[in-house]
Amino acid sequence: MERSIGAVPRRINADPERVEQGLAKLVLTLIELLRRLLEKQALRRIEGGSLTPEEIERMGLTFLRLEEKMAELKAHFGLEAEDLNLDLGPLGELL
Amino acid sequence: MQGTYIYGVVGFPPELARGIQGLGGNPVRLLPQGDVAAVVSPSPLSPWPLDEAHLTLHGIVVEEVMRSRPILPVRYNTLLRTEEAVIALLAERAQAFRAALERVAGRVEMGLRVLWDPPGESEVPAEQEIEGGGPGTEYLSRRLKEEWRRAKLLQAGERLVQELDAPLRSLAIESRLQRFPTNRFLIAGAYLVDRDRVDAFREGVMKARERFPRLRFLLTGPWPPYHFVNGAPDGTVHAFAA
Numbered sequence: 151m152e153r154s155i156g157a158v159p160r161r162i163n164a165d166p167e168r169v170e171q172g173l174a175k176l177v178l179t180l181i182e183l184l185r186r187l188l189e190k191q192a193l194r195r196i197e198g199g200s201l202t203p204e205e206i207e208r209m210g211l212t213f214l215r216l217e218e219k220m221a222e223l224k225a226h227f228g229l230e231a232e233d234l235n236l237d238l239g240p241l242g243e244l245l
Numbered sequence: 246m247q248g249t250y251i252y253g254v255v256g257f258p259p260e261l262a263r264g265i266q267g268l269g270g271n272p273v274r275l276l277p278q279g280d281v282a283a284v285v286s287p288s289p290l291s292p293w294p295l296d297e298a299h300l301t302l303h304g305i306v307v308e309e310v311m312r313s314r315p316i317l318p319v320r321y322n323t324l325l326r327t328e329e330a331v332i333a334l335l336a337e338r339a340q341a342f343r344a345a346l347e348r349v350a351g352r353v354e355m356g357l358r359v360l361w362d363p364p365g366e367s368e369v370p371a372e373q374e375i376e377g378g379g380p381g382t383e384y385l386s387r388r389l390k391e392e393w394r395r396a397k398l399l400q401a402g403e404r405l406v407q408e409l410d411a412p413l414r415s416l417a418i419e420s421r422l423q424r425f426p427t428n429r430f431l432i433a434g435a436y437l438v439d440r441d442r443v444d445a446f447r448e449g450v451m452k453a454r455e456r457f458p459r460l461r462f463l464l465t466g467p468w469p470p471y472h473f474v475n476g477a478p479d480g481t482v483h484a485f486a487a
Contacts, residue, residue, distance in 0.1 A: 193389055196375065203378055210381025217384075 174227040179234040182220065189213055249276075249331050250288035251323045252306045253316040253469075254342050257282035265309050268293055273306055276328055278335035281342045284310055285331060292322045307469045315350040317342060318469045345474055352418060352437050353467035355446055359409060359431040360461040363398050399425065405460075406432055409453055416446045421472045431460065435472040443467055 192209050195201055201209070224230070250268060257277040265273040267286030275282040284306070293299050300321055307318045325331050335342070375386040406424055413436060414420055422434035438446045443466075450464050 189388060190392075192385065193392060196385060196389065203382070206375065206385060207378045207381040210378070210383070210385040212381070213388075214381055214384045 171227050171229070174223070175229060175233060176236075178220070178223060178227070178229065179236055182234050185213075185216055185220065246290050247287050248290040249283075249285050249325050249328055250293075251319045251325065251331065252284040252286070252303060253310065253318045254335070254346070255282055255284060255310060255314055255316050256280060256343070256346050259314070261310070262313060265306055267306050268299060268302055273310075276331050276335075278332045279339055281335050281339050281346070283331045283335055284316065285328075288324060290324060290326065292324070295321075304469075311469050315346050315352075316469055317345050317349065317474045318471045319474075348418075349437065349470040349473055351440050352470060352473075353440055353443060354470045354472060355417075355436045355438050355443065355464065355466035356434070356468060357413070357436065357450065357465075358433045358463040360429050360463070361402070361405070361431045362459065363428055364401055398428075402431055405457075409457070409460075412453070413446070413449050416442055416449045419473060435468075437470060437473045438467070440467070 192213070196206060224234075250271075252267070252273065255275065257275060257280055261273070261275055267273040268288060269286075271286040271288065273284060273286045276285050286306075303321050307316060310316050325334070375382050375389065378386075402425060406422070409432070410420065410422065417436040417438045419437040420434055422432050424432055426433045436446065447464065450462055454460075454462050
């Protein structure tokens with residue numbers, strides 16, 4: 151049976167800069183997802199009391215640096231926080 | 246190459262009483278299969294532009310058809326290569342379509358969005374603070390507080406949502422609600438309402454406005470039942486906004 155095409159409308163844009171930004175958007179969205187998940191995990195462990203102050207500090211510094219790096223990358227590609235998301239249709243949005 | 250654009254699915258017969266113009270000025274007609282039919286027009290196979298003019302035209306076709314019978318609206322830019330493909334689709338889902346058409350017969354969709362001012366900062370309990378440490382610890386401490394505040398927000402908001410939704414639900418057949426799509430939005434949703442209960446529903450929203458003067462209500466409709474084509478009995482969806 152024939153499948154429907156174009157149920158989700160997309161403009162075909164061959165502009166190389168746009169294509170690069172589109173890829174950056176996708177990659178950064180996934181990194182953002184991972185970052186949030188890892189942070190949540192870390193916060194749960196802190197609440198659980200299973201970490202030493204040194205471990206907490208070290209982890210925090212990593213997340214801090216990651217946040218700064220993300221800000222740099224977003225700025226480089228001209229992306230705002232709201233741009234990083236994926237519409238999963240009936241499943242809602244990724245972030 | 247020519248394909249077929251679909252606007253929606255209706256019961257069949259009857260035929261369309263009057264001519265309707267579709268996208269690109271092409272004539273709209275019914276493509277029947279048993280007792281259901283697709284509302285179609287010929288179309289090039291490339292997607293139509295995403296602009297107000299075209300979206301509005303699609304909507305107008307759906308509403309024109311809806312004047313004479315129930316319709317299950319289809320998403321903008323749904324194209325199939327051949328009419329045979331359309332017919333096969335109708336045959337495959339005839340039962341689901343019939344059930345859905347019965348469910349929306351004589352009913353319209355009312356759209357509701359409610360905006361709020363999220364409650365201000367409340368005291369974060371001591372357990373959420375992490376003692377001492379350097380910038381890394383400060384960062385995680387800050388995130389813990391943010392998380393706690395967000396949880397409080399959702400709690401407070403959820404109570405409000407229940408209070409708002411309960412009376413409106415009683416005036417409607419079904420609802421599809423999205424909670425906290427953004428921080429400013431309390432709910433974004435659609436209610437399926439009997440045509441002759443639309444005024445009562447509007448009054449229900451007016452009453453809600455009076456009860457909650459600090460909320461902003463954006464009520465739209467009546468619309469064709471865009472959000473009620475699929476048969477989930479309770480369509481509430483939680484937004485995953487962090």
